[in-house]
Amino acid sequence: MQTRHWLALAWLPLLAVLLIPTLALTACGGGDSSDAVHETPDATAGSDEGEDASDAIAPIRSQGNGTPPAAAGTPGPVRFDLPASWQEHPPASSMRTAQALIPGPGGVAEMVVFYFGPGGGGGTEANLERWIGQMQVAEGIEPERGSFEVGDLQVTHVTVHGILLPSNMGTGPTEPQPNSMLLGAVVEGPGGPWFFKVTGPAATLEGERDTFLDMLKTVQPPA
DSSP, X not given: OHHHXXXXXXXXXXXXXXXXXXXXXXXXXXXXXXXXXXXXXXXXXXXXXXXXXXXXXXXXXXXXXXXXXXXXXXOSOOXXXXXXXXXXXXXXXTTEEEEEEEOOTTOOEEEEEEEOSTTXXXXXXXXXXHHHHTEEEOTTOOOEEEEEEETTEEEEEEEEEEEXXXXXXXXXXXXXXXXXXXXXXXXXXXXXXXXXXXXXXXXXXXXXXXXXXXHHTTOBOOO
């Protein structure tokens, strides 16, 4: 029994020699090198740019009809010849670049030209559909569309008969207006688009539709 006890004690110095370096290595952070990788902070943590730096580059977005924004041009009001019988008035807001009253047998109609800057205001088809939606279309008279080119400009227009509905934007009638017409046109080109809108009594605008289209054939981009 004493011999076994002495042998057991004899192993203690050897075990101490083997264990001390291992304990020292662990205390100093040694061991598996993968621990150092996991402790490294994420370089993108808290970044406003997200996971991919390419997110900071905004994509070109559609204007509502799959058409990209208009090519760069001289921004500003489109030029055109106002019909002699139409009465020019100062624009009522900064979004309007021109405004006119149209006298006629059914009462006075109004024309407004809108401009929201190069590429602004939405796509052509979206605006035509929005204008049609502002009318309760007369039965048996479908909205009439057409288009033509004037130099480098593309003109797309629509004619709608029916009841002009009240507007929730504060710029239209407060009550439904029966026997009305809406003439609308989008002029696309460098620096555009520009939006022409005419509303009023059908008895007045029936005789002014061709005048409206002739006026659109005089449009020119900003100087």
